[in-house]
Amino acid sequence: MNRLFKLQLLGPCVLFAATLGAELAAQALQHAPSSELLWFINLRIFGIFQRSHALLSGFVAIDGFQFFGVALPLFLLACVALVARARPAFTVATHLSAGYAGFLVYAWQAGVPTTAQASLGSIAVPSGAGLYVMATILGACLLSFAITHMLYFQAVRQEIAAFMHWLRPAAA
Numbered sequence: 001m002n003r004l005f006k007l008q009l010l011g012p013c014v015l016f017a018a019t020l021g022a023e024l025a026a027q028a029l030q031h032a033p034s035s036e037l038l039w040f041i042n043l044r045i046f047g048i049f050q051r052s053h054a055l056l057s058g059f060v061a062i063d064g065f066q067f068f069g070v071a072l073p074l075f076l077l078a079c080v081a082l083v084a085r086a087r088p089a090f091t092v093a094t095h096l097s098a099g100y101a102g103f104l105v106y107a108w109q110a111g112v113p114t115t116a117q118a119s120l121g122s123i124a125v126p127s128g129a130g131l132y133v134m135a136t137i138l139g140a141c142l143l144s145f146a147i148t149h150m151l152y153f154q155a156v157r158q159e160i161a162a163f164m165h166w167l168r169p170a171a172a
Helices: 001-008 009-030 034-047 047-056 067-082 085-112 129-168
Strands: none
Touching: 001 034, 001 129, 009 034, 009 047, 009 085, 009 129, 034 047, 034 129, 047 067, 047 085, 047 129, 067 085, 085 129
16 A cells, blocks of 8 residues: 555656656757757657647746646645655645646647648647657556545545444444
């Protein structure tokens, strides 16, 4: 049970690490704009964050908001929940991490130019390293989300069992 409780940290941790990597790549690109490697990292590996930044910039025009306003607070909340062994804080952190991972997938899809086709809708899927980053973030966040729910179902089952034990008359 303790291992599962700690495994809830996986989603917020992966989201934090990926967002930190994207932010560091963007900062490095500002200092060396002629670097082909940094352009590759920024556009191909962390392209999902470029599209989500473009979608978010209409609402929040703060540089680094994805890191300082979303990923870092979720990671800190999950760390505090781990130290304090607070289930509600883990629930909030894992649910918001999964929600933000879903937003990243939506941002990837929304950033693709649409063309009218007969009856088939197109779905944009990143290729190469971008696909691996997106799949890792989404998989880790959904795993943390599922573990949080599983632990709550176990706690509810234990409460019901304790209540049923209390209802049974004492043996004579």
